Amino acid sequence: MSLHRWNRRDWIKNAGALAAAGTGWTAQAQKAITVGFIYVGPRDDYGYNQAHAEAAALIKKRAGVKVIEEENVPETNAVQKAMQGMVAQDGAALLFPTSFGYFDPHILTLAPKNAAVRYAHCGGLWNEAKHPKNVGSFFGYIDEAQYLNGVIAAHQTKSRKLGFVAAKPIPQVLRNINAFTMGARSVDPSITTTVIFTGDWSMPVKEAEATNSLADQGVDVFTMHVDGPKVVVETAAKRGKFVCGYHASQAKLAPQAYLTGAEWNWLTAYAQIIDAAQSGKPHPNFVRGGLKDGFVKSSAYGAMVSEGARKNAEGVRAKMMAGSFDIFSGEIKDNTGKVVVAKGTVLKQTDLVLEGMNYLVEGVVGKV
Template identity: 60%
Template structure:
């Protein structure tokens, strides 16, 4: 499998040709109509035992983050016999992704698509999927609901457990009792990560607070650097994030003398002395399982979830800055999480506006779907969702 941790100049599998095809689609009434006028089949024929799989990324595949983790999963799929993988990076969450999906289906014969960015689903996948009922559209982000097209589905992982473990490492490392979080947008998955990070730290010391700054963008280096510096200025001495590429946050925080916890992929090479650990996606298992099932003619559930125990998520190795006490609590908690049913959100617990979110004895295990509609920040998080 290719190693994306130290990126080399990357090939563009669908560079100029894909852009040309998107322009072609944009200039006409759509590929189906265009090929019909030309007297050509709508899509290439596929031999038995073969499958073309398309991966679409909103950013570059070597971003040290979200897209890199997805690309590592695609690299694993390339090793499956009979599978052809086509990829396109830097595809915006606009009409562009619809054109890219149709291009992969009609020019490349893709029978399974992984449009990986959160904003690709609604309206883009939901618009294109009904036109191609024989193609499977799998989206990363947990947005599929009953009543949506049967050939669409969503997959996601309980990576909040990873941020809870990040928080344990942060709780042992902080001296100021102030930790920080750079976040893109206040959607449920991001809020769960922020809350989990703080609650993990508070399992070490209940006096710890976490300041969160939302940049409003999945990828905006300038805003991420500004937010990281603002957190450091406010006294945060451990910082993590949920943005597409943590590279700027990690390097800026470490440059300010703060410890860091990674996200999406392993960023330890960016700050080896300051990197405590990180919550990583392990999409290789998810993607190879789905591709293998598709090739075998097996149905893929519309709603797929898994966590650390299922191999959807993994943790970066603990860095040298972790104390023995931090390692002991980290390992013990990880062992509990691996048993399944672990609850980060449990009562008594209030949000940071004083409202009760969990009563005494009430808990929300990692598998509870209620967590996927989270709209609050817990007590101890300094910041607002609005």
């Protein structure tokens, strides 16, 4: 798969400056623009949609930017209507359709019909050979924060059984499950992670059932990859278990159970993409970044997290920030015993093979 290499190099060169700028955008005068944000769920879901909405709220403070939003838009033709409405009625010149299922076929259907409109999708993988130039994708290496979640979880677990409630076995989800497990097993190789897939991004009843089922199996620390972690967090807490959060902080939902969490900082990506649109630069087609780039972060540690656990996690974080730690390196086997990363191999976060991950690593109980 061929990607727009210039845009990637240009972003990597400037991402550090964006993150360090504090405001996340350039101070120079820019032309006025209307930007649309579309969410698959409610903006206050304590999760995926809230993380995007919180960043959009900061974008509203930027001079020359008008923000319009629509929530609870399903991954159906409804999103095409929402996007087209923002363009035709509100004059939107840049759209952030944030849910995974919005990309194909919905964005790819509308983009060729609206060549003057820019589409920036969260999580999709832009292909230079077949996708329009006015389409791009952005995402963050949140598996780095999930690896750190795993390190903390390993120090907290007594049963050596961790639980992961997940929506769908797509590459980004599998990458998080694997990173969390590898982080935990770096502390104690006997630890296992049992995963249950609910089948969709927001399935509150199934999420509660999965959490209770895992608790019944002896799991005592949970994490997740669903749109709204609220149900998993509250259910685990009621069962007297611990939680590592995801997307945004859920600490105030269960302060006695919340260890830490993997959070997004979408302002960094938004700022770069909006800056390009306002200044007339080419649309960034492939935008990625991790902890050191300011795309992701960790929740504050809960009071119950030991000093030893913090020291362990912070030592790994320092290496990640310095660019000297690679999660997927050395010999790695999947949970059937097959070698999926050969001995001596180092996969950088930018390696495209990770974008297509389709396996669960050794130590994960479950099937793709």
